[in-house]
Amino acid sequence: MRSKPTPVITSTVAQSTEQSQNTHITGTQDRIALSWFGRWFSRLQGSIGLNAHGITLPKGVTSIREANNQLLSWQQLDSPPLFEWRWLGATMTFRVKGAVYDIHFLGYRSTARCVKQVQRLWAAHHQQALLQFVSRVEHVIQVRYLRQSRLQAIQARVIREFERWLPWSENVALGDDIKTALRKLCTMHSWSDEGIDSLRENYVQQQLSTYGDFFAQVESNPLTDKQRRACVIDDDNNLLLAGAGTGKTSVMVGRAGYLVVSGQAQPADILLLAYGKKAASEMNERIQYTLATDDIKASTFHSLGLKIIAEVEGRKPSLSPWVNDDKAKNKWVQDTLEILIDQSAYRAQLFEYFSHYYYVQKSPFDFTSEGDYFAYLHDNDIRTLKGERVKSFGELYIANWLFKNGIEYGYEVNYEFDVANSDFSQYQPDFYLSEYGVYIEYYGIDERGNTATYVDNTAYHDGIKWKRELHKTRGTVCIELFYFQHKNAQLLPELERLLQAFDVVYSPLPDEAILATLHELNRVTELASLFSQLISLYKAACLDENGVEQMFVNAADSQQVRSAFALLRPIYDAYQQHLNTAREIDFEDMIATALRYVQQGQFTVPWRYIMVDEFQDISEPRARLVKALRDASGQGSSNTLASIFCVGDDWQAIYRFSGADVSLTTHFRDYFGSAAENTLDLTFRFNNQIGHVATQFISQNPAQLKKDLRSFVQVAQPGVSILRRGSQQGATIDEPSANATEQALTAIAMRYKADAGTVSRDDTSAVNSTSSRISVFLLARFWFQLPDQSTLGMLNAKYPSLHIECLSFHAAKGKEADCVVIMGMTKGQHGFPASKITPPLLEALLPKLEAYPFAEERRLFYVALTRAKNRVYVLADMSNVSPFVVELIEQASQANGANETNGVELAEFTTSLVQRLFADINCASCETGTLNEKSGKFGAFYGCTHFPLCTHTESGCVRCQSPMTRTRYIGFKVCLDASCGHSVPLCPECNGDMQLRQSARGAFWGCANYRGKEQPSCQHTVDQSALSLPADLVV
Secondary structure, three states: OOOOOEOOOOOOOOHHHHHHHHHHHOOOOEEEOEOHHHHHHOOOEOOEEEOOOEEEOOEOOOOOOOOEOOEEEHHHEOOOOEEEEEOOEEEEEEEEOOEEEEEEEEOHHHHHHHHHHHHHHHHHHHHHHHHHHHHHHHHHHHHOOOOHHHHHHHHHHHHHHHHHHOOHHHHOOOOHHHHHHHHHHHHHHOOOHHHHHHHHHHHHHHHHHHOHHHHHHOOOOOOOHHHHHHHHOOOOEEEEEEOOOOOHHHHHHHHHHHHHHOOOOOHHHEEEEEOOHHHHHHHHHHHHHHHOOOOOOEEEHHHHHHHHHHHHHOOOOOEOHHHHOHHHHHHHHHHHHHHHHOOHHHHHHHHHHHHHHOOOOOOHHHOOOHHHHHHHHHHOOOEOOOOOEOOOHHHHHHHHHHHHOOOOOEEOOOOOOOOOOOOOOOOOOOEEEOOOOEEEEEEOOOOOOOOOOOOOHHHHHHHHHHHHHHHHHHOOEEEEEEHHHHHOOOHHHHHHHHHHHHOOOOOOOOHHHHHHHHHHOOHHHHHHHHHHHHHHHHHHHOOOHHHHHHHHHHOOOHHHHHHHHHHHHHHHHHHHHHHHHHOOEOHHHHHHHHHHHHHOOOOOOOOOEEEEOOHHHOEHHHHHHHHHHHHHHHHOOOOOOOEEEEEEOHHHOOOHHHOEOOHHHHOHHHHHOOOEEEEEOEEOOOOHHHHHHHHHHHOOOOOOOOOOOEEOOOOOOOOEEEEEOOOOOOOOOOOOOOOHHHHHHHHHHHHHHHHOOOOOHHHHOOOOEOOEOEEEEEEEOOHHHOOOHHHHHHHHHHOOOEEEEEEEOOOOOOOOEEEEEEOOOEOOOOOOOOOOOOOHHHHHHOOOOOOOOOHHHHHHHHHHHOOEEEEEEEEEOHHHEOHHHHHHHHHHHOOOOOOOOOOEEOOOOOOOHHHHOHHHHEOOOOOOOEEEEEEEOOEEEEEEOOOOOOOOEEOOOOOOOOOEEEEEEOOEEEEOOOOOOEEEEEOOOOOOEEEEEEEOOEEEEEEOOOOOOOOOOOOOEEEHHHOOOOOOOEO
16 A cells, blocks of 8 residues: 655745755765666666756656656656655656656665655755745735636635645745745635635725825715725626715726726726717716826727727728617618518518407406406507407407408497496497397306406306396397307307308408508507617527527417517518618627627737726627627736726616616626625715615615615605695695696795705705706606696796706606606506506517516616605606505605604695595496596596496595595495595495385385396395494494
8 A cells, every 4th residue: 555645845945045955966966776676677777866957767767758868857847756665665756747657666765865855856946936926926915906816816826836835845944935935825725705805905905095195086076985995996897886876977987097097007908888979978078077188088889899890890880870860760660561561471461460469468367356457458558450449358359350351340339229227328249240230249258157356257147147138038149259269269260150140241351451440550650660679679689590489489478479570570681681782780780790809809809997887777788798808808918807897776777678687787796707796875966865765665676786875965854745636636726836747846946945045055955046046857757748848948937946857767867956856657558667568579589577576667766766866746646646656655654753754745735635545436346446536417426547448437425526435444435525424335245335215114225236126136125223333434
């Protein structure tokens, strides 16, 4: 057996030590002889020679190619040879370039005599390299931030040196300098995570001290501690999470200046990327003003792409004029679509798409309430080819099939016999084919007769029974179709089969008639606009045929995506052909081509520091280009990769619709690798009350990165005020403002007028003065929800102390005002959050949708809230209010003693009864609609906001005409006007109103749905004396 080898290392001492060692080993050459067994039985001849130059191998050793005339220099040996004593002689083991070699059968005495000498000779030739390495490491960690890549390289070398020098060096007399170096090597070998953090922190503190004056003067205000640290920390990959108003631009400018001032970079070493031309221009102005240099310039990703392409190809590419003209591009797409429609095959695909795949189909069984289902149908504007709203996708298919086959029909027209009475309106079958006298009813039940969970199954089947008996009694014909047939793709075949009995003549409409209808409904223009967007997204995705097929497989509705893509592909091919013919490129070409040149090594990356602004808005192709630039940067004179410094805020990621992927920020390390993540958490824009509301709101999504955002400005009063007022509510004696917008602007003007004499400008950031006006943003999700230019001009004239601007939420990003008025906070198709479904092909090409509902819309509202420095006014019509507003109101209601309002003010404005108690007047039928006051030929009543999908109505209080609620007390409907307090009992059988009636036996409560012998009829009654009222109710 082998005994444990003894590694040997000679320390690199001072030159005098090395000279004395060399003197000791000069003269006659020492030798290690063969053992008696080796001399007689091995192929080796002679002995091993040791001298100042290396080891002379005995004859017979032929397997070591590195040996020159049997001589191996000490430099060639990875570590000192190891010696092991065996029965037939000693064995010498050594490594050359990682390969292990053995020489056996060496003499015991000569080997033992030469072990220390071998170690000293090897050490004499390797000590200088160790001293230089240790010194270099000490120097690096003092003058540069210890990047992860540099740390890994150091640790790999430390491990290698440790194995070469230890533990054998502990038993060898070495000079003081090499002993010190070995102690430092041992310390490096045992570096812990805490120790590494300490090394980095020491460097940061040293830099902060050295360049403290620079950081104090680089911007108009001294940089904060966290801003300064963000400038100094320089790992391979760096993510700075900069909350709204925390000074991210100051860090971008400060970091660029610091790199140059500290000598770590020349201006040409820095690549600074901004999101758009305007942002790049503003950054350049800031750099010029603060750093007094034109040498550092910000550029956009597109200008970067042009630079790379021009340098590789020797000429600047021609840009398509469409890159800056969406209207022209959209028109070209629509013209191309019209040309393709002239082709019969394409036209047939188009009609099939609009008939069956234009909408994202959902089953009524997918919803938890009828109101949610109705809201989906309404918000997504589900209409037939004739433009009619329908109540189900089954009805949509039936209507479109009848229309395309030229069969005249009426949708929900009155039944030919009058069957209405005082309690029920006229019966309206789903379809009526007047030419053939045939009615069609589509019933929403499955194979087992089940209805959706929110539908009263018994009542629904009673209704089916009543209709069947009615048709039988009146002698009319009714075809019955069912949901389960639609689900199993048997609906239209079954309809066609049943119509055969009535000799229905098919007269398929000419294509021109169908096209005319599609144009009338604006469907072709909408599709062209969608395709214009899809061209860019599809091109940016760089999908091959396998990728396209995978896109179909992953789609929620594969067939729908296939149908849309089949229409898109010819337009995309024509678009590419147009660019090729014109020898032009678009933005997607710029990024893709630049990326290819970088990855293939055709472009030499000159930058060592890559800085990216607004990183939360980056798309994957652009992130891929940044990563490629980093990975290719070490191929020049320096083998060190460029560092990436990305500044962004995942709380403000609002551009998914254009391809931005927030996961690149929230999962930064997964994409770029090990990274340093830092946060700017002190905002100079909005006060603590606005910050509290906004932070609590955005933090409801657990996927958002956690931040403790603090405000520089501290105030005691709430920062968000909710103005609850009906959209149709005009001026009154108590409130002379014509509408909610003017009411909010009046409040702003009055607030600043009152504060002007007592509050300094430093406290409010915008007290009215002769030199300035209070800046006010009117913000909304969509531009059309804002005042037009004429109205805006009148508002500015009416409120001379205010400077009022209108902006969409997206356009307001990066801006700020003293006060903000948020409008358009409704539900519905153009509500907020927007509930309209994204077209499936568009969804398939966008970054993966986040699991949390309305995650991006929530961030968009956060952006709107955080544009204000002093106060936010949220306008809300509570009869159709956004759930985001409801959330803010609930936030205020959860206030505790420490924070009385949770930052939300509800009492600044007088609020009407209906606006205050909106939750109490929900529709009892569909559950999610709200009862609004309406007028009819029989007077005022309250109807559901989901009308005509939901036809539920209720009368007001018979005493005061105020709305009544069913939610306050179980079994009673109560007037919302507290001064009235009138109540009506509800029928426990059918939930209808009870009416006080008289009989021979006395007064009793009878159900209002009592019909006598007519059906359906509710027979429930309660003796007046037996009715138990809650103590505070009045009948």
